Amino acid sequence: MPPFDVPEGDPFGPHNLPYGVFSLPGEDSAPRVGVRLGDHVLDAGAAALALGSPYASLLARPTLNPLLAAGRTAWSDVRRALTAWVSVPSHRETIEPLFHPLSSVTLHLPFEVADYVDFYASENHARNVGRMFRPDAADSLTPNWKHLPIGYHGRSGTVVVSGTDVVRPSGQRKAPTDAAPVFGPSVRLDIEAEVGFVVGVPSAMGSPVGLSDFREHVFGLCLLNDWSARDIQAWEYVPLGPFLGKSFATSVSAWITPLDALDEARVAPPERTHELLPYLDDAAEEPGGFDLRISVSLNGHVISEPPFSTMYWTAAQQLAHMTVNGASLRTGDLYGSGTVSGPTERERGSLLELTWNGRDVLELPDGKRTFLENGDVVTLSAWAPGADGSHVGLGEVTGRVVAG
Numbered sequence: 001m002p003p004f005d006v007p008e009g010d011p012f013g014p015h016n017l018p019y020g021v022f023s024l025p026g027e028d029s030a031p032r033v034g035v036r037l038g039d040h041v042l043d044a045g046a047a048a049l050a051l052g053s054p055y056a057s058l059l060a061r062p063t064l065n066p067l068l069a070a071g072r073t074a075w076s077d078v079r080r081a082l083t084a085w086v087s088v089p090s091h092r093e094t095i096e097p098l099f100h101p102l103s104s105v106t107l108h109l110p111f112e113v114a115d116y117v118d119f120y121a122s123e124n125h126a127r128n129v130g131r132m133f134r135p136d137a138a139d140s141l142t143p144n145w146k147h148l149p150i151g152y153h154g155r156s157g158t159v160v161v162s163g164t165d166v167v168r169p170s171g172q173r174k175a176p177t178d179a180a181p182v183f184g185p186s187v188r189l190d191i192e193a194e195v196g197f198v199v200g201v202p203s204a205m206g207s208p209v210g211l212s213d214f215r216e217h218v219f220g221l222c223l224l225n226d227w228s229a230r231d232i233q234a235w236e237y238v239p240l241g242p243f244l245g246k247s248f249a250t251s252v253s254a255w256i257t258p259l260d261a262l263d264e265a266r267v268a269p270p271e272r273t274h275e276l277l278p279y280l281d282d283a284a285e286e287p288g289g290f291d292l293r294i295s296v297s298l299n300g301h302v303i304s305e306p307p308f309s310t311m312y313w314t315a316a317q318q319l320a321h322m323t324v325n326g327a328s329l330r331t332g333d334l335y336g337s338g339t340v341s342g343p344t345e346r347e348r349g350s351l352l353e354l355t356w357n358g359r360d361v362l363e364l365p366d367g368k369r370t371f372l373e374n375g376d377v378v379t380l381s382a383w384a385p386g387a388d389g390s391h392v393g394l395g396e397v398t399g400r401v402v403a404g
Helices: 044-050 065-070 070-089 087-098 122-132 209-218 228-235 259-265 316-321
Strands: 019-023 031-036 040-043 099-101 104-107 116-119 151-153 160-161 170-171 182-185 191-199 218-225 250-252 293-298 302-303 334-337 362-364 367-369 377-385 391-402
Touching: 031 044, 031 070, 040 044, 040 087, 044 087, 065 070, 070 087, 070 259, 070 302, 087 099, 116 316, 151 316, 151 334, 191 293, 191 316, 209 218, 209 316, 218 259, 218 316, 218 377, 218 391, 228 334, 250 391, 259 377, 259 391, 302 362, 316 334
Parallel strands: 116 334, 160 250
Antiparallel strands: 019 031, 019 104, 031 040, 040 099, 116 151, 170 182, 191 218, 191 334, 218 250, 293 302, 293 377, 362 367, 377 391
């Protein structure tokens, strides 16, 4: 099928156009920026050169970082141009040879990750965790949870593109009944279904980024799986938080969806129950939530469908909070939403919650699970509502667990 003949209703039609980086078969093929249309990818740099775009130098690169750093005006101009190139018949003869079937290319990590921050923004997830580990507490949330977006700094060097195998991590672990810690492979390997936000324009150190500047700095979003070794994490995290139990791998999609493709998916966040400090008060801002419908599959079987619209803290609030102390942003910064979980059992975004810390066995057609086994393949997929009833697809993120 010709690349322009995208079937009606395809979630990767001209209304979407997510960005990635790909290479063609052959040792001499260099990575290059691509834009997805249906089941093809357009060589964006080559198209820009062929059509005389002033942004050709930003697109003829092996990474998205130059485009990310160029800013909102460039992002909007490039998106308008790409939409015209794939939609206007007069461009077809020029750019049709620059399309490649997705099945014939290799996809790469689309941007160089600068810093990585992971948040904890789902009230449903936080309450579930609180009920599991603090069952006698008067409130399942910690006292600070409704006042600020809780987060921690992760390890950017182990952010990997979808399709990369995840090696089961080893480390110290100690069950409550053990006399002493032991060392070995994690036996409670888990997932966290998340959404990642990609920063384009940097900020100066000492200059906080306000809520209204979210669109000036954040280029787009992607699905993210923050793999977690629950047994390693449980032993190490007091008092400084996640470390080796989280830093071994974080998988992201090969496709970054620009914010402009998701305008129709903007929704108000859940009603806030506590008064917010001014730098987090978004009552007068545009709706900060996104109506993303996520599916989590284990070995091809859907086990959860977490709704991102239920997230208490928005991406704009997270950006404001992580810079309010004067911390700077860098091009390629990535921050994760934290596990996305809804109010029902079918909407929980981690095995920790789905099995209630291993108490309840998850029944699958190919076997039983509490946590992940070697050979298991986890895939996150999602879509968002678009204009005129369309669907905007997010690139999936998948990973297979292999023995260490």
